[in-house]
Amino acid sequence: MSASTTPGGLRVTFEPFDLPLANPFGISRRTTTVARNVLVRAEWDGLVGYGEASPNAYYGECQESVLAWLPRLIDALPDDPFMVRQAVAQLEHAAHHNPAARAGVELALWDLVGKRYGAPIWRLWGINEQVPLSSFTIGIDTPERMAEKATAAAEYPLLKIKVGTADDVARLRTVRAARPDARLQVDANGAWSAKEAIAAIPRLAEFDIELIEQPVRADDLDGLLAVSRSTSLPVYADEGCVTARDVPRVADRCDGVVVKLQKCGGLLPALEHVQTARAHGLKVMMGCMIESGLGIAAATQLAPLCDSLDLDGNILLARDPFEAVSARQGQLTMPTGPGLGATLKP
């Protein structure tokens, strides 16, 4: 465990936070067995706030980079830890390409703010309690194993199916056969070329899917537009829309965007992302990395602002170290505890 104290008296400690998964989890780019996250703990004026960094290799981060950058990020904090917007600006300046490390610190600060005022963050921000259904994600595996996972996830009426393999049709067919009544969304994580996507989507659509996430590579804006125009299904940008600043570029090329605290740097950047997307008339999905109930509780603060959710990161874990939001049958409930509303289990 490492520790650092700001001139303003904020003591921040952090440590590796390894989260083994119940089952290996595959997407088009990689397979994960342990989420190697970082737990951040901020102490101030007798209060303790927790934050989680869930670094993602795609965005250039890993547990080691987060641990290496955190002391520099703590040095960049304002004296008053409640000035979170200033903290966000200073963290972005200090470590623009370390969004998960920044999110870990930012979440701990919000947890402090909420605990100071005795209220969940969503309450301080005037957010309501109507939470859309969250999907449960079926990672890439053999068609048979994906069908088994879909069956095992019988509790969840909405499944997100990872695609981008040489035979997505076979996978969708077995999943649909296993779960004839489920709502299905598909996520290619940028695995297709535009031509491949335009060919694949009508074949996958036969299995009654309701949206396509990131069909083409993040930087293929022409491809994104071509795919969006080729199908009546809503097309969402995820890797292609990392922060609010990316919204204007994708706004006329897709139907919705996926917001994640860990790719944009925390709750405030995520709120900006949601609001900018709304100003452009886009749909909004809130997603997550593989993270504990702490990170999921943080994302849930903004859930009522979104059209759909994919907040299942903690459900994939062998054991969740945090007591946080309940997610019965994919229906999350708003955290009622102060701050982020997650409690470390004994």
Next chain:
Amino acid sequence: MSASTTPGGLRVTFEPFDLPLANPFGISRRTTTVARNVLVRAEWDGLVGYGEASPNAYYGECQESVLAWLPRLIDALPDDPFMVRQAVAQLEHAAHHNPAARAGVELALWDLVGKRYGAPIWRLWGINEQVPLSSFTIGIDTPERMAEKATAAAEYPLLKIKVGTADDVARLRTVRAARPDARLQVDANGAWSAKEAIAAIPRLAEFDIELIEQPVRADDLDGLLAVSRSTSLPVYADEGCVTARDVPRVADRCDGVVVKLQKCGGLLPALEHVQTARAHGLKVMMGCMIESGLGIAAATQLAPLCDSLDLDGNILLARDPFEAVSARQGQLTMPTGPGLGATLKP
């Protein structure tokens, strides 16, 4: 005074709130001697929250329309008055073209939220205390009277000069002579055609001005772009950028936007406006209508998120009924009281 109570138990009363000005105030469209506003009072669980509606004829509102619409707006409120985002959505649905009426209600709700948690709204939202200098506005009058007003405003180092007359040059000349060291901004309130603006700006620029606000009509987007390209001075859209939804349309055609609580419908719509503008790399000015210290205290909650301010509406009044932010020499300080931080004077 009228009263209305929601099924959730929120009692809302409202009444005409006439604010005589110290001097008549002219812009290119009209001259005002009394601001005919509406005061909104929300009572809930032993707490009292205040909001102010400052209707502007340009946006189709007046005191009578606000008073007529308020009962319908109160009917549209959610049972839980702390779910302000839901309230904003329902108010927008109920009365899209009544932004000041909506703002009056929304501000009263935020005042309640802050009082409930014992903190100013800016604190609950993680905003810092660094407030940019506010301008003091010199309305349109004879060149001599404008020079006198500029001299009388010696306390204020930053002046906003209203233009859009047949002889703006004479007015700028006398103002500049009266205040050789002042920073000057000019606001045409859409009075010029693009051709007129492109001809006028270089002549006004001789008097050392630092920005131009709304040179052309709100809907003249081609003109806005032509004017922006014609000058090295920053060009801001005000009437041409009413809410966050307008930002994408003007973003590539100007350098900054003016956000006002009373034109977009309150603090949350204003926050969305600021954040969407930021996502587009635009500068942000926070402006106001002629309003009491209550409305100014509300706008000040977001002041540290802006590059510049024009929050002088209450200074133009013969008497401000609210004790709120101090604005010595144009330097506002953040309200320290809970909620909006304004107190009705005895």
